[in-house]
Amino acid sequence: MNTAKPGMSPLTEPGAAKIRLLDLSPEEIGAFLSDWGERPYRAEQLTGWIFRKAAASWGEMTDIAAKTRARLARTYDIAPVLTPLLLTESQDQTKKIVWQLSDGTKTESVLIPERDHVTLCLSSQVGCGLGCRFCRTGDMGFKRNLTQGEILGQVFGAKKFLSPDQNLTNLVFMGMGEPLLNPESTVKSLAVLTSPKFLAFSGRHISLSTAGVVPEIYRMGALGLDFGLTVSLGAPTDELRDGLMPINRRYPLKELKRALKAYPLKKGRRITIAYVLLKDVNDGPHEALELSRFLTGLKTKINLIPFNPWSGAPYDRPKEETILKFQKILRDKYHTVIIRRSKGRDIAGACGQLAGQA
Numbered sequence: 001m002n003t004a005k006p007g008m009s010p011l012t013e014p015g016a017a018k019i020r021l022l023d024l025s026p027e028e029i030g031a032f033l034s035d036w037g038e039r040p041y042r043a044e045q046l047t048g049w050i051f052r053k054a055a056a057s058w059g060e061m062t063d064i065a066a067k068t069r070a071r072l073a074r075t076y077d078i079a080p081v082l083t084p085l086l087l088t089e090s091q092d093q094t095k096k097i098v099w100q101l102s103d104g105t106k107t108e109s110v111l112i113p114e115r116d117h118v119t120l121c122l123s124s125q126v127g128c129g130l131g132c133r134f135c136r137t138g139d140m141g142f143k144r145n146l147t148q149g150e151i152l153g154q155v156f157g158a159k160k161f162l163s164p165d166q167n168l169t170n171l172v173f174m175g176m177g178e179p180l181l182n183p184e185s186t187v188k189s190l191a192v193l194t195s196p197k198f199l200a201f202s203g204r205h206i207s208l209s210t211a212g213v214v215p216e217i218y219r220m221g222a223l224g225l226d227f228g229l230t231v232s233l234g235a236p237t238d239e240l241r242d243g244l245m246p247i248n249r250r251y252p253l254k255e256l257k258r259a260l261k262a263y264p265l266k267k268g269r270r271i272t273i274a275y276v277l278l279k280d281v282n283d284g285p286h287e288a289l290e291l292s293r294f295l296t297g298l299k300t301k302i303n304l305i306p307f308n309p310w311s312g313a314p315y316d317r318p319k320e321e322t323i324l325k326f327q328k329i330l331r332d333k334y335h336t337v338i339i340r341r342s343k344g345r346d347i348a349g350a351c352g353q354l355a356g357q358a
């Protein structure tokens with residue numbers, strides 16, 4: 001990955017790969033422009049072109065002197081960082097986009113239309129190394145982290161697939177990968193996504209999903225960034241979770257609960273608990289009561305996600321009556337519980353189905 005340290009002017013050898021501006025933070029861009037002797041407004045102009053207008057050519061930047069643009073072009077690259085390889089549209093209008101990255105690997109995003117807005121499900125990695133047994137991405141293994149530019153590029157690229165009456169307002173980091181194992185790019189991209197100067201997404205409308213990387217939950221909490229936290233739980237006991245989500249052997253439920261308890265929630269917010277329901281594995285009354293017990297003392301709401309099958313998956317989707325019974329047990333214990341009917345199941349674009357393929 002090409003990056004520049006703040007305050008340093010990156011040098012490129014003749015023939016060396018150029019540095020992608022979308023991979024730098026606004027501060028890093030400001031720092032090298034300052035080293036060049038440019039006035040502060042130049043950084044405002046350039047970062048606006050990169051992070052707000054997603055400029056794809058130097059020619060567009062008409063308010064920047066041609067001489068400066070030529071100098072920028074010698075070292076820096078603004079070509080799109082990912083190319084849409086395949087677009088599949090579901091019967092429910094969900095769109096799955098497979099992106100080709102510059103090193104030949106692939107990642108995916110999913111545009112999910114809701115009643116009055118659109119949600120984009122973003123990836124943070126190519127593949128995932130955590131190997132949750134119910135997840136197709138986990139089945140493909142870890143290839144690499146995405147850069148800041150590749151995360152932001154999904155937002156810019158996906159916007160092109162919206163129809164004129166659609167409004168992209170919500171982002172969920174629930175595509176491929178574990179965002180808290182790619183914290184640098186995730187945090188840097190969040191800063192751009194929520195900045196009023198750039199993409200101005202509301203933190204209320206951004207959710208980051210983790211399988212429970214405990215040290216990073218503490219670290220994210222300490223950073224005080226504005227986003228919603230979702231925890232993929234999968235099972236309410238260590239015995240069951242160890243088998244479904246190998247990360248639990250590293251960070252067992254007791255440690256996870258301690259981290260969630262310490263997580264500084266903004267006023268009126270709750271942690272979302274995503275619980276994938278697997279037939280005859282974790283969908284019984286006993287597990288519902290154990291789940292309630294685990295959540296006691298935490299400010300949470302529960303999303304039940306009936307398993308979305310994929311080819312070769314070792315699990316099935318529970319029957320509707322089982323799902324409703326599970327929900328009722330939790331509601332009777334005064335939990336807020338929503339059954340998430342994942343969209344895009346027919347195009348392998350639903351929760352847990354992404355694998356960089358059609």
Ligand code: SF4
Pocket residue numbers: 128129130131132135136137138139175176177178210211232352
């Ligand atoms: S559920 Fe999330 S963390 Fe688990 S394997 Fe899938 S992508 Fe990785």
